[in-house]
Amino acid sequence: MTRKTSAPWQAVVAAGILLAPALAAGQHGDHGAALGRAHMAVQCSAAAQAAFDQGLVRQHSFDHAAAREHFAAALAADSSCAMARWGMALATLDNLFGVPSPEEVARAAALLREGPPPPPPWNGWIDALAQLVRPGPPGWPDRLGGFAGAMEQIAAAAPDNDEAQIFYALALLMAAPSDDPVDAAQRQAAAILEPIWARQPEHPGAMHYLIHAYDTPALAGRGLPAARRYATVAAASPHAVHMPSHIFTRLGDWPSSIAANQRSAALARAAGEANDELHARDYLVYALLQSGRGGAARAAWNEAAEAAANRNSDHLAGPFAVAAMPARLALETGDWAGAAALAPVESGFPQVLAITHFARGIGLVRSGQRAEAEITALAALEAGLRRSGQAAWAAEVGVQRAAVAALAAITTGDAATGLRDLQAAAEVEDALLKSVVEPGPLAPARELLGEALLALGRNAEAEAAFEAVLRVNPNRFRSLAGAAAAAEANGRPEVAAARYRLLLAVASGADEARPELAAASRALGRRGE
Structure with missing residues (x-):
């Protein structure tokens, strides 16, 4: 950046x-x-x-x-x-x-x-x-694939050159497909980088790219040693201080993510690196919201005003964060009117424009209003991304479009179609590896499915949906609350109590009233806890 x-x-x-x-x-x-x-x-x-x-x-x-x-x-x-x-x-x-x-x-x-x-x-x-x-031609994803192939040849010709191996590992990660269920490129890159890091324990690239290699649900735990070390070795670098939060976010370690991104944002501001500051603040806002700290999250967004005004609009991280932070604040806290009223962020990136249309669509549907204009806008953005060869982003925006349309169908009485389409959207999203620019989805499709099922009284299916989200996004506030409520409605009080306890522990520093926390306290109070 x-x-x-x-x-x-x-x-x-x-x-x-x-x-x-x-x-x-x-x-x-x-x-x-x-x-x-x-x-x-x-x-x-x-x-x-x-x-x-x-x-x-x-x-x-x-x-x-x-x-x-x-x-x-x-x-x-x-x-x-x-x-x-x-x-x-x-x-x-x-x-x-x-x-x-x-x-x-x-x-x-x-x-x-x-x-x-x-x-x-x-x-x-x-x-x-x-x-x-x-x-x-070709498009950028194909170019990255060619670059990885060229770096493979360079690395093979110079097996004793650690930098050649490190840049080959980085090229593998940059070119990695977003829909690989076994994380093959990530595992290959990690296998290259681990022995180099052992030989060069203060090498910033070895640690940085190991974090990227392990930034998947299946591998995140392996990234903790590099995450903990990197921010110490490269403590003067805003991006290095931020990077461990990729692993902390994957593991639901919100206090560590908050601390890392507060420090990173401060370093970036001091260095005049607006996009680095905004990227750190987006991860910070996400972690604060998962901790029930909506007040602190709003403050973090408000403090981003100067960086937002100075962002580099040619690079995705800054515009993405500027659109994502207010959308997260509205969607995570159930401020449907606020979500419906969001103004689009001016951007040349279709995936940035999609953030606001998605949040507006969810807000409108949850407020009992029509969302056809947002669905149409998302469809156009999805098509544009597909035409430009950005298949992964097209798939993500397609999930957003399908989710808004499905919720609209459920609201207008066609629950069968809506649930079917939400399930399909969730399956597509489950197969995608998130972009490095985003800490997590604005609202996971499977979480939206769980909330829809719970509202329809299909409690066992709702509980399964929320638990599936938590396996990929541990300690996510809305899914913890949903899993607890679904288990309670499903006649599983012990499971519900365990989830409620975890929710209250995760949000032990909550700085505003949330109905989910009140429900947890009442449920545990009835048990004498």
Whole structure:
């Protein structure tokens, strides 16, 4: 993630000329406190090597603006340093888990094209990145697949080069399909990274990408060692401090996620990194809401106003967070009128526009109003995403469209059709791996199914639906409350009591009245607890 605006690369190189003496003062791999250590010998001058390694450290924690400055300093110190151009191009593309802007792609391509012919083996590295940013088709997901294939060849040719292995693992993760039920790419990447981390315990990339590799429901527990260590080793990096919350969120550890993202947001604000701040705040708002702390969540959203105004609209994380936070606040707390009244966030990302239309649709249906306009808007956004080759996002928006339409059908008396379509939407969503940009769904389709079944008195089915959500999203507030209520209505008082206790424990720091917490207290009170 990066600042709101990026200087032209020529200006960055010019600044690098001034920075080079200062950046080259240290030994390679010795980057000071709280960033970590990394080194790859790139056959450049000593000054360029030192600056390159500092850029490498920053790049591995996705501190792209700082990485560009260090790579520019390396190029300024040694104009023949081919890998300095590679680093500048890579950092220009920002976070490759997203899609860079056409301008960033063009700038990266120019950087790679304008240098002298690189010698082996660096020509392979530069060719791999140049293929990623070449003009014309295919779409970005297919390009990432090709990039992963090229990095596989580079890694195979240099088995003793840890950086080659690490960037191959990262490429695998970026190109991983969103609907793989066995997380094959994630497991392969982790198998590459674990032994490297054992050899290089302060390597920021090894820890960062292990967290991404383990950011799935099935693997999240394995990510705790890297999550706990990374934020300490790279404590000066806003993104590094945020990253452990990917694992904490998967495990329902809301206090740890809250602490990580409060710190990350503060670091990002101090650094002027608006999108990093907004991304951390979205995870923060999500964790606060799951803890019953709606007041604190609203405060976190209100505090994001400055970052929202300064966001980089060319990168998904900032606009996504700006649309998601108010939608989460309304949907998670049952403020249906507030959800129905949400104003769309101006964005060129269809998946960002879909957030508001989905929340509005749920709010309108739950308020007894018609939601055809929101369903139509979601269908158009879904079709646009599919045409642009963004199949995973198209599937997610399709789930949102189907869920709103299904709830509308149930509200108008066609429960059979509505429940059938909600079940189908839930099955599609269950098969998708969430994007790294989102902490969790705005409202899981299977949770909506559970709430619909519970309202219809189909208590056993409702309980099963809520429990299925909790297996993927542990300690999720609305599903815990729903599972408890369904078990109680289903004549399973001991199960209901256990769920109510867990809900009250998860929300022990609740800062506002919630009907679900009141119901839990009453149910346990009747048992003398």
